[in-house]
Ligand SMILES: O=C(O)C1=C[C@@H](OP(=O)(O)O)[C@@H](O)[C@H](O)C1
């Protein structure tokens with residue numbers, strides 16, 4: 001997928017930032033809309049589908065499984081659902097690209113099919129742990145072969161599944177969702193209990209597609225044997241993409257930015273709370289609802305930030321926003337302490353190590369620990385950092401470059417296209433000085 005040509009960036013000091021920034025559609029919602037639309041009876045329209053490599057990979061997988069998907073325009077898809085038992089075996093391996101969400105959710109979905117499937121991914125995805133889904137799916141009766149817990153995954157078809165009651169060892173919406181999708185095909189009840197509540201898009205969307213489901217924060221329960229009915233899905237703008245602008249706007253003097261209609265599901269907005277605790281000036285206007293999700297405009301101004309002890313309860317609600325938070329912490333006065341975030345080590349890169357070494361290369365004092373770090377705010381210098389092929393690391397250092405004392409050269413940025421195509425143009429449109437490295 002993004003393994004093609006190497007792309008490096010240079011981010012130069014700039015500011016103030018001004019204007020209205022429309023960030024693209026939510027990645028989590030786009031993956032799920034594509035999967036449930038495919039399994040539904042009838043035709044579903046998806047508006048605001050994320051045109052990222054991760055979500056396009058999921059659409060391509062559904063096509064390989066026999067689903068017709070029409071591309072009407074950018075972000076507009078018509079999915080011709082085949083019904084719960086209408087998928088057919090793909091001719092070759094199913095390539096999830098860089099997407100942990102795609103692979104883990106599809107593993108659950110495919111465990112209930114009558115045919116075998118092979119799921120593969122890129123170099124980064126091929127190093128990410130899959131036992132967290134294959135172990136509980138095996139308890140449901142699934143047969144999945146992995147390479148010592150890593151992809152490729154060979155999901156054997158024709159296995160009768162039965163519901164289980166499963167308490168997740170680690171808070172993970174991906175694992176919860178994989179079990180719920182397998183539960184659609186299982187005999188009896190599937191119940192998932194979480195140590196901390198995580199994003200509930202699968203639950204909300206199953207309900208929107210007419211599947212009976214009970215859920216509350218930290219718990220979800222459904223039974224097999226029903227049907228999904230096609231529906232239209234409006235995908236809100238992705239809070240995780242907005243996050244880079246929230247931090248950029250907060251740290252660059254003179255900034256005023258508006259980010260319209262961003263998804264504000266409470267299980268996603270931990271960074272908003274963290275930044276406010278640090279002194280950020282971020283308001284929500286035009287609150288409403290889009291496709292059953294709370295949305296609102298995020299309106300922000302520069303404000304001096306100070307370090308905090310991040311409340312651990314916020315960690316699952318901002319799991320993808322730590323790279324951006326680390327930059328805010330480096331720009332703040334005083335120390336910011338992060339604990340309980342060991343999960344960051346098994347994302348597209350080891351995000352604790354990628355951020356700690358990158359900030360250290362720019363002269364910031366960061367103490368890395370097994371489950372977090374302490375970031376001491378102070379001047380950020382220019383220099384060279386490596387994104388380790390991780391989109392969120394690349395975009396976070398583009399933000400750091402805004403207030404650095406010299407250019408920040410960021411290696412290996414092609415992966416930004418997995419979640420945020422058009423980031424460079426949007427960023428430069430509001431005042432960044434970001435360019436392909438010469
Ligand atoms: O369910 C989802 O859409 C996601 C869940 C999170 O992963 P985990 O479930 O591994 O925490 C998150 O990091 C990922 O970007 C998207």
Ligand SMILES: C=C(OP(=O)(O)O)C(=O)O
Nearest residue numbers: 098099100101102320347
């Ligand atoms: C962790 C992420 O995604 P995924 O797990 O789907 O690769 C992310 O987008 O930050």
